[in-house]
Amino acid sequence: MSATEAAESEPEATPGSREVLGAGYDACVAYYELLRRHGEERGLVGPRELGRLWTRHVLNSAAVLPYLPGSGSVADVGSGAGLPGVVLAAVRPDLTVTLIEPMERRVEWLELVAAELSLTNVSVVQGQAQELHGKARFDAVTARAVAALDKLVTWTWPLVAPGGALLAMKGQRAAAELEAAGSTLRRLGAGAGVVHDVDVLGDGDVTRVVEIRRVGGR
Numbered sequence: 490m491s492a493t494e495a496a497e498s499e500p501e502a503t504p505g506s507r508e509v510l511g512a513g514y515d516a517c518v519a520y521y522e523l524l525r526r527h528g529e530e531r532g533l534v535g536p537r538e539l540g541r542l543w544t545r546h547v548l549n550s551a552a553v554l555p556y557l558p559g560s561g562s563v564a565d566v567g568s569g570a571g572l573p574g575v576v577l578a579a580v581r582p583d584l585t586v587t588l589i590e591p592m593e594r595r596v597e598w599l600e601l602v603a604a605e606l607s608l609t610n611v612s613v614v615q616g617q618a619q620e621l622h623g624k625a626r627f628d629a630v631t632a633r634a635v636a637a638l639d640k641l642v643t644w645t646w647p648l649v650a651p652g653g654a655l656l657a658m659k660g661q662r663a664a665a666e667l668e669a670a671g672s673t674l675r676r677l678g679a680g681a682g683v684v685h686d687v688d689v690l691g692d693g694d695v696t697r698v699v700e701i702r703r704v705g706g707r
């Protein structure tokens with residue numbers, strides 16, 4: 490890791506971090522420290538990601554914040570290391586956040602993080618999103634790096650409550666994935682969806698959030 494990359498990864502060396510994360514800043518720094526110390530040995534982050542954990546992972550998760558509901562519940566599907574769910578829970582303690590993750594060792598990690606950060610608004614569910622169909626619905630469902638949008642919509646749409654939204658963090662192909670998911674969205678009665686380009690730090694590094702809202706009463 491070069492000195493520049495190392496500096497890039499430090500919260501204090503990233504102007505604007507406190508403004509973006511608000512009252513959740515300290516908890517997010519504590520989360521970053523846990524990930525930096527244990528992420529690689531637990532198989533949660535690759536060695537090449539260690540140098541950019543703060544910017545590319547923790548702060549990147551904040552891209553979803555503008556689209557969260559004013560109150561209610563959020564489910565983060567395929568939470569893995571806790572992205573974006575842990576960051577959202579830290580910044581929005583008024584929301585209840587359910588982290589859904591099938592892999593046992595990741596579930597153990599998420600429970601440890603929630604305890605270490607004293608995130609009382611977090612619960613962890615071990616399982617696949619599909620296992621919750623017909624059992625639970627949320628005002629927002631988030632997902633980052635879990636599956637192509639077409640598949641992700643099938644897994645998550647039944648979890649979106651009326652008036653709620655699926656918020657999928659996507660890369661450069663966001664618009665193409667949304668188009669490819671068109672017939673699935675129509676079959677499920679979902680809206681067309683919109684791609685938001687979010688520049689979290691205002692430095693030109695854009696993250697794409699696909700928002701698909703459930704309108705109507707069902």
Ligand SMILES: C[S@@+](CC[C@H](N)C(=O)[O-])C[C@H]1O[C@@H](n2cnc3c(N)ncnc32)[C@H](O)[C@@H]1O
Pocket residue numbers: 566567568569570571572573589590591592595616617618619632633634635644
């Ligand atoms: C590439 S990781 C991404 C983790 C995290 N969201 C991130 O951005 O770092 C994908 C995660 O999705 C989980 N996953 C895969 N299929 C799933 C499903 N059907 N329901 C819920 N989680 C799933 C995997 O176990 C894995 O932890």
